[in-house]
Structure formats: structure tokens, C-alpha cells
Amino acid sequence: METVRVNLGSRSYDIALTHGATANLGAFVRAALPKTSSVLVVGDSNSWPHAESIQATLTRAGLRAGSAVVPAGEASKCLERLAGLYDALYELAADRSTAVVAVGGGVIGDLAGFAAATYNRGLPLVMVPTTLLSMVDSSVGGKTGINHPKGKNLIGSFHQPAGVWIDLAFLNTLPAREFISGLAEVVKYGVILDAAFFAYLESNSHAVRTRDPGALLRVVTRSCRLKADVVEQDEYERTGLRAVLNYGHTFAHAFETCGGYGTLLHGEAVSIGMECAAQLARKLGLIGDEFVSRQTKLLDALGLPTAPPTRWPADDLIAVMRRDKKAVGGQMRFILPTRLGEVKLFDDVPEPLVRTVLESAVSR
């Protein structure tokens, strides 16, 4: 077992990286949360087989374990499903030591995490990510929340988990499209923080895409460490540093929102968003053609899309971008690359340039 430590003072926690060792999760939860005697295990209709066996494991460890299942998919990041989790916590007679155990992808982590952040004004949270995307990104760092029909993740809070339990064996049941979607956030780390990691992905794209165990462990461990380093320095996205994790996301969130949260997977939208951000940076003279083509080639090699499936009206996309959480006074903000391994925040990008990038995106 490997461990990545997230150092946040009294909110520090371990990310445990295992392979097929989930029988030990009870001991992990007991060590992280010695005062906890009851848990609510939350999963979705696809992650449920894993969640059910986790519920049994936690019961064997002497914890009173209730459960709640929500329908799979992005649409579950909504008020109705959140209310269902509050009801389940009430039925369980949850007190402030009751832990929420989120077993699933980013949807379950964000939704159950927000229920944990708000029920009784805050319950302990344990993340058990079961998709690649949630292992490398959403289970780490404490962002929780749900969508507003007009804007992605507009309702939420920062609530760090008490521990993250990654079992790579969970990926054995993950469909290819979902696995590939998670790779977009992995490429993101290379672009924004680590040129050597980007080069590793270029040289090992086949091993990564075919889920070679060694490549997978390296990719997940490095991604968690890179994200933890950023979160440790700017936990609440106040200094602007954490915003680098939003590379490609100004565009991505607009695509997801205009698609009604049902057209593109989050990672697919991020991949297209990174392509748009690179095109924008090239038009601004921040980077050259070589950067753009290396990024596009890697995304292609990993099976990720680089153009939106539909031509959403630029006006609609821009309206969403102006309400993005990073926006200030309706001014769009973009994280743009300045060289491989480095990005900066820009809030003065001329709208016509953004429009050009959006309008040329489908035909690329």
C-alpha cells in the first residue's frame, strides 16, 4: 500500500493507494475517525456492487452502516438527490460523529460530500473513489457540491475528507469511455504543473490507455501528489494558485451546461476545453504551434475528443462562461498555458477571440 499525505494542519489526511485490499477499509476508517460508530455508505446504481461490499466490510469492523443509492449520472448532482441523502442521514439517526462514505465517481463524491458538509453543519467524510477521474481528482481537495440548471457546480462548499481510500481493482469494472474521460484530468496535471509527467504520458500512452497496472499506479499516485501540493498551498482557491486546476474548465463547464449535463462526460468536456484553451493561448501569442500540436496529439492518443459534438451557439456558451465561479463582475477568466508545465490566470481576453475559438471548434 502506498500513501499520499495531504498536509492541511488539523484537516490533514491520507490517500491510501491499494489494489484489492478493501477488506482493510474498516481499519482505515477507524484509524482516521476513532470516535465514529456509524456510517452512511452512498453509492450509485453502477458503483453499488462495490458500495455493498464496503458496507459489509464496515459492518464487520463494528460500525453501524446504513446505505443510500442514487441513480447513476451527472443529473444526480441536484437538490432532489441531496434531499434524499439528508433523509437517509435522518433515518440513520446520524449524529456529528456519523461519517458519510462516498463510494463512486465524482458525482457521488461531490453530492455525498456536500451532504456531509451541510448535514448537522458538518459530518466526517471518507472518499472511496471508483472511477479513474475520481481517483486522480475529485476525491482529493475538498470541493463538494451540486449543479444549478444554468451553471456547473454553482452550489457547494469546501469540505475536506478525513481519508481517501483508492482501490485500483475497482477500475476493472469501469467502462472504457468512463476510464478515458478520467485521463483528461491526468493530462491536465502534466500541462499545468509537470512537463516530465506530460512526456511520460506521451511515451506511455498505450500502456496508460490499456490500464497496464504499473502505468496506472504511477498515473494515479503522481496525479494525487500534484493535486495535493496545490491544495496544500491554496485550500480555498483564494490566492489564485488553486485556480490552475481549472485549466480547460471555463470552456468545459460551458459545454456541459449547454449540453444539459447529458451530452459530454466531464473529462470529455475538459479535453475539448483544454484544446480550446490552447488555441486561445496560441492566438494570444502565449505559446506556439508546437505546444498545441503536442497536447492535441496526446489527447488523441488517449482516445479523448478535441472538438465538441455539437455547435452550441457562442452567445450561449459565453453567457455561461461569464457566470463561471472564477468570473469577477461578469468578466470571463481563463487559465492559459505559457509553456508546458506552467499556466497563468487571464481576465483580459478579448471576447471576439474567444468567439473565434468557439466558432472554429466544431470544424477542427
Ligand SMILES: NC(=O)c1ccc[n+]([C@@H]2O[C@H](COP(=O)([O-])OP(=O)(O)OC[C@H]3O[C@@H](n4cnc5c(N)ncnc54)[C@H](O)[C@@H]3O)[C@@H](O)[C@H]2O)c1
Ligand atoms: N470535486 C472535485 O474536485 C471534482 C474534480 C473533478 C470532477 N468533479 C466532478 O466529478 C464528476 C465526474 O466524475 P466521474 O467521471 O467519476 O463521473 P461519475 O461519477 O458519473 O461516474 C462515471 C460513471 O461510472 C459509473 N461507475 C462508477 N464507478 C464504477 C465502477 N467501478 N465500475 C463501473 N461503473 C462505475 C458511474 O455510475 C457513472 O455511470 C463531475 O460531476 C465533475 O464535475 C469534481
Ligand SMILES: O=C(O)C(=O)C[C@@H](O)[C@H](O)[C@H](O)COP(=O)(O)O
Ligand atoms: O479541485 C479543483 O480545484 C478543481 O478545479 C478540479 C476540477 O477538475 C473540478 O472539475 C472542479 O470541480 C472544478 O471546480 P469548480 O470550482 O470550477 O467547480
Ligand SMILES: [Zn+2]
Ligand atoms: Zn474537472
